[in-house]
Amino acid sequence: MKVTVEFLGVAGLAAGTREVTLELPEGTTFRQIVRRLSERYPDLVGKVIAEDRETMFGSNILNRNGKTVIRDELLDTCPQDGDKLFIMAILAGG
Amino acid sequence: MYGYSGRILHIDLTERKTWSEDKPEEWYKLYIGGVSMAARLLWENIEVGCDPLSPGNPICIAGGIFAGTPVPVGGKHGMASKSPLTGFIGDSLSGSWFSLALKRARWDGVVIHGQSDSWVNVFIDDDRVQFRDATKLLGLNTYETEEAIRDELGDDQVRSATIGPAGENLVLFANVTNDGRQAGRTGHGAVWGSKKLKALSIRGTHGVTVADPETLMKLSYDITQAAQGPHTAKYRIYGTATSVLKMDRMGLLPTRNFREGTFEHADLVSGEYMHEHNHVKTIACAQCPIACEQMCSVKDGPYAGAMTGIDYECLFANGPNCGISDIRTVIKLVDLCDRGGMDAMTNGVTVSWAMESFERGVFTKEDFKCKKYPEGFEPYFGNGEAAVTLTEMIRDREGIGDLLSKGTRLASRITDEERGTESYKWAMNIKGLENAGYDARALKTFALGLAVGTRGGCHNRSAAYDPDITGETDRFTVDETRGRVAGRSEEYAAVYDTLPLCKFIRRCFTGKADRAGAWPAIAKLINATTGWDFGYDEVDLIGVRAHTIKKAFNIREGWTRADDHLPYRWQHDPMTKGASAGYVVTDEELEYMKDLYYEYKGWTKEGLIPKSKLIELGMDDVAEEIGV
Numbered sequence: 001m002k003v004t005v006e007f008l009g010v011a012g013l014a015a016g017t018r019e020v021t022l023e024l025p026e027g028t029t030f031r032q033i034v035r036r037l038s039e040r041y042p043d044l045v046g047k048v049i050a051e052d053r054e055t056m057f058g059s060n061i062l063n064r065n066g067k068t069v070i071r072d073e074l075l076d077t078c079p080q081d082g083d084k085l086f087i088m089a090i091l092a093g094g
Numbered sequence: 095m096y097g098y099s100g101r102i103l104h105i106d107l108t109e110r111k112t113w114s115e116d117k118p119e120e121w122y123k124l125y126i127g128g129v130s131m132a133a134r135l136l137w138e139n140i141e142v143g144c145d146p147l148s149p150g151n152p153i154c155i156a157g158g159i160f161a162g163t164p165v166p167v168g169g170k171h172g173m174a175s176k177s178p179l180t181g182f183i184g185d186s187l188s189g190s191w192f193s194l195a196l197k198r199a200r201w202d203g204v205v206i207h208g209q210s211d212s213w214v215n216v217f218i219d220d221d222r223v224q225f226r227d228a229t230k231l232l233g234l235n236t237y238e239t240e241e242a243i244r245d246e247l248g249d250d251q252v253r254s255a256t257i258g259p260a261g262e263n264l265v266l267f268a269n270v271t272n273d274g275r276q277a278g279r280t281g282h283g284a285v286w287g288s289k290k291l292k293a294l295s296i297r298g299t300h301g302v303t304v305a306d307p308e309t310l311m312k313l314s315y316d317i318t319q320a321a322q323g324p325h326t327a328k329y330r331i332y333g334t335a336t337s338v339l340k341m342d343r344m345g346l347l348p349t350r351n352f353r354e355g356t357f358e359h360a361d362l363v364s365g366e367y368m369h370e371h372n373h374v375k376t377i378a379c380a381q382c383p384i385a386c387e388q389m390c391s392v393k394d395g396p397y398a399g400a401m402t403g404i405d406y407e408c409l410f411a412n413g414p415n416c417g418i419s420d421i422r423t424v425i426k427l428v429d430l431c432d433r434g435g436m437d438a439m440t441n442g443v444t445v446s447w448a449m450e451s452f453e454r455g456v457f458t459k460e461d462f463k464c465k466k467y468p469e470g471f472e473p474y475f476g477n478g479e480a481a482v483t484l485t486e487m488i489r490d491r492e493g494i495g496d497l498l499s500k501g502t503r504l505a506s507r508i509t510d511e512e513r514g515t516e517s518y519k520w521a522m523n524i525k526g527l528e529n530a531g532y533d534a535r536a537l538k539t540f541a542l543g544l545a546v547g548t549r550g551g552c553h554n555r556s557a558a559y560d561p562d563i564t565g566e567t568d569r570f571t572v573d574e575t576r577g578r579v580a581g582r583s584e585e586y587a588a589v590y591d592t593l594p595l596c597k598f599i600r601r602c603f604t605g606k607a608d609r610a611g612a613w614p615a616i617a618k619l620i621n622a623t624t625g626w627d628f629g630y631d632e633v634d635l636i637g638v639r640a641h642t643i644k645k646a647f648n649i650r651e652g653w654t655r656a657d658d659h660l661p662y663r664w665q666h667d668p669m670t671k672g673a674s675a676g677y678v679v680t681d682e683e684l685e686y687m688k689d690l691y692y693e694y695k696g697w698t699k700e701g702l703i704p705k706s707k708l709i710e711l712g713m714d715d716v717a718e719e720i721g722v
Contacts, residue, residue: 009336066673069565
């Protein structure tokens with residue numbers, strides 16, 4: 001299956017790219033995707049992806065299709081072919 | 095008393111006299127500073143039921159507990175007056191040097207009463223107060239006014255809060271500017287204008303005495319180090335404007351007067367685009383190691399030379415929400431607002447209301463005649479020059495700008511009465527304050543937080559979008575947790591707004607933005623500053639009490655349950671595109687969530703506060719007046 005990941009804000013700077021399309025075997029979990037991203041874009045670790053390379057760092061979230069936040073308890077579920085994932089930091093207040 | 099002077103300065107513009115009021119330490123422990131202390135001063139000093147633009151409505155300014163200390167992001171002050179936009183409490187925060195000058199002049203707060211018979215600049219020079227003629231400052235914009243006062247006094251250390259032409263002209267969403275920052279929302283600038291108060295200047299020459307300087311320095315150093323780490327990179331690099339694309343992808347970016355939540359040109363008005371094409375430099379408020387304000391300029395085209403700080407809220411309002419995709423025009427619009435002294439958020443939402451009203455035939459080209467365009471113009475969505483002209487007309491209250499200077503609630507009421515139209519259906523305000531840049535049709539917890547908010551459509555007082563956006567709650571549905579989540583979120587925000595500390599620091603205590611991490615750390619800062627013995631519970635109560643005094647103020651001014659409402663559009667018109675299409679907040683959902691919220695707060699079903707609750711918070715005198 002194909003899944004597109006868009007890196008928004010500082011995630012894009014750390015990754016050095018704005019978007020990547022991943023070819024993944026069926027059954028790949030979100031946790032595996034985060035791990036794959038941390039390997040492919042090591043500068044994300046400690047800034048966007050946590051040091052464990054499986055969860056998100058700080059206020060960064062992994063969002064599926066703009067609708068569902070893949071919180072830690074959903075990391076072992078799987079995306080569907082054609083899904084668009086967004087990696088973004090949430091800002092608030094001031 | 096450590097950390098405070100124990101004195102409030104009262105200034106009567108009518109009689110041109112001043113006096114000092116001593117406050118006991120127990121009073122400070124209840125109301126601390128910022129929006130809470132400012133709201134409390136307003137509670138004590140207003141003529142109940144007065145017209146917001148009358149002499150009975152005082153301007154109340156409260157400093158911060160940490161202003162002038164090494165505590166990072168503690169350089170803010172609160173301002174409160176009865177809002178001419180909402181008729182309820184108007185409370186705002188502004189950062190930077192003004193709050194430090196106030197502390198160094200040894201005043202914890204200032205209350206400005208009455209109404210001057212001529213334009214005045216009040217100069218607080220430590221203990222001395224001068225009423226200086228401000229006639230020659232009239233017509234100057236906010237920045238020019240600050241500079242002119244420094245030149246006149248021959249001291250570049252004097253800090254001034256000023257109004258621009260919009261405040262002089264009583265635009266109801268005029269604001270107050272200091273050091274390029276604004277007490278931006280709810281129309282304080284109009285209240286200043288009604289008093290003929292062009293500026294309030296301060297020179298403070300004293301130091302600030304704290305209880306335990308060594309501990310405070312150590313704590314502050316650690317937080318400052320963390321504030322320059324990865325948790326704040328998002329603010330330091332792009333500033334809040336980076337939210338444009340995130341909101342767009344979630345279908346929450348208000349577009350064309352909140353008709354839709356996704357903008358086809360979002361990339362062209364994004365923080366990322368602006369950073370690459372328009373960024374000039376990044377600046378910080380006083381006492382801030384983060385530095386989030388991104389100064390942007392226009393280098394070419396008809397608006398070349400415009401330059402100001404651009405954050406997400408002013409960007410959404412004057413960009414996507416007006417259908418404008420040229421970032422240069424957006425910068426020009428925000429620059430016009432900042433120099434003119436107007437709330438850029440309300441300006442954008444009001445201009446977008448006018449654009450939709452034009453497109454729907456409520457207004458015609460004839461209605462938009464002005465000196466610049468004697469035959470009128472056509473302000474359809476996306477017409478940047480029309481937005482610029484409308485903003486100038488609002489500032490000057492020229493032509494239809496006079497109507498728009500009243501904000502969307504009053505402008506729609508007047509229009510609908512005169513023309514038999516229904517433009518209130520797309521007037522995007524709550525309690526009369528125009529909405530912030532989050533479409534709440536599919537942020538159900540935040541919708542509740544906005545509806546019950548004491549100052550109206552504000553993202554800073556309710557932080558309930560955070561659980562919705564981070565997936566802590568299901569943002570598309572309603573359940574029995576929402577009253578508690580919304581209530582806890584506004585009390586959480588109120589702690590920061592009362593100290594005040596900028597909320598951008600909230601992950602720099604332990605890495606998490608929760609109470610468990612931050613409150614013990616904040617208690618240590620308070621104790622090292624004041625010598626008090628605060629812990630988690632005392633810090634938590636700061637927010638509860640801050641919110642309660644504002645709510646009590648509204649109740650005394652006539653608030654009823656019906657005032658906790660949402661814009662018609664959010665309840666009746668679902669969006670058709672993007673990730674949040676298809677949702678509204680029904681009456682049933684809203685009333686259910688309000689019930690849950692009042693129950694969480696310990697209030698009656700009608701949203702009134704029991705006497706016992708107020709007494710429990712140490713607010714006995716408030717209980718006597720409005721408790722049930």
